[in-house]
Amino acid sequence: MSATTPALAPEVLEAQARIREAGLANGDILAPDLAEARAATKRYQAFLNRGGPEMAAISEHVLETAPPLPLRLYRPHGVDGALPIYLHIHGGGFGFGGLDALDRWKREIAEDARIMVAGLDYALAPEHPYPTAIQQVLAALRWLRGEEAAGLGVDGTLVAVGGDSAGGNLALNALLRLRDAGEALPRLGVIIYGMLSADHGTYSHKQFGGGSYGLSTAKLERFWSHYLPDEAMRQDAAIMPLRSELAGLPPLLLQAAALDPLLDDTINLEHKLQAAGVPHALTIYQGMPHGFIAQTALLSKARAARVEVTAALLAAFR
Known part of the structure; x- marks a missing residue:
């Protein structure tokens, strides 16, 4: 690596060494055995999820979508009555991850913000390509406003939605579809290093897409395929949020990793939001690679990003 090549922060290198010592690695979509790659990701995420706060209650529910959609609710200690809720949609290129993705992070958000948090096990590609996942996300948001969720302590008038990577795509697309349908919008959207276009010719792809920082252009190409x-669907504005008109969205919090081939997706989104007059804030976390928010036990900047999300949720629900 040359002196002019951006370097991972020392704490990232230390965290990577600890993960290697544990004999773990995130699953690789380019590996020949998809099932084993997904299993590797589950083991990797289980390591990152260790510790963190205990919840007053964690409950799982199944929504009657096609296929059925498992949903998990986290309720913190020390709060009574109906609570605001934040639905977070996990990343993984539409093909990896499940209910346990970011489990520690979701528990930390619930405790810090004193709200309920929800996670999804949306159907994965290639077994379930577009539009299954976005249809399930919309079903979940509508369920959170309904009577069954109210009976579980959810205040359906105080909802926020967000996601990381592919989950950022799904969260932003859900907001656009609710807006276009004239439905009530969540109070806040949180888009964390969103996978918002299939344009692999951007500067950030050219600079960071070789794989030295983890996520690569080749992996993203496989996920999209x-x-x-x-x-031809890659040109569809209904799938690629950067091709959509963004006016009329609720406030958005954008977070990005500086050493990520997807960095320009977030920067381009910020430009479009500014032109559309949508309230928003953007933080680019220097020295961080794609996926860093999952490592709150290891990275100070992951904890800082979580604090920023918590503050935005509190402001939205105030």
């Missing part, structure tokens, strides 16, 4: 088997 699984999610959108018809390449």
Whole structure:
């Protein structure tokens, strides 16, 4: 690595060494065995999820979508009555992850903000390509406003939605579809290093897409090919939020990793939000790679990003 090449922060290198010592690595979509790659990701995420706060209650529910949609609710200690709720949609290129993705982070958000948090096990590609996942996300948001969720202590008038990576795509697309349908919008959207376009010719892809920082252009290309088997769909504004009109969205919090091939997706989103007059804030976390928010036990900047999300949620629900 040359002197002019951006370097991972020392704490990231230390965290990577600890993960290697544990014999773990995130799953690789380019590996020949998809099932084993997903299993590797589950083991990696289980390591990152260790510790963190205990919840007053964690409950799981199944929504009657096609296929059925598992949903998990986290309720913190020390709060009574109906609570605001934040639905977070996990990343993984539309093809990896599940209910346990970011489990520690979601518990930390619930405790810090004194709200309920929800996670989804949306159907993965290539077995379930577009539009299954976005349909399930919309079903979950509508369920959170309904009577069954109210009976579980959810205040359906105080909802926020967010996601990381592919989950950022799904969260932003859900906001756009609710807006277009004239439905009540969540109070806040949180888009964390969103996978918002299939444009692999951006500067950040050229600078960070070789794989030295983890996520690569080749991996993103495989994820997109699984999610959108018809390449012409990559031009569809209903799938690619950066091709959509963004006016009329609720306030958005954007977070990005500085050493991420997807960095320009977030920067381009920020430019479009500014032009559309949508309230927003953007933080780019220097020295961080894609996926860093999952490592709150290891990285100070992951904890700082979590604090920022918590503050935005509190402001939105105030």
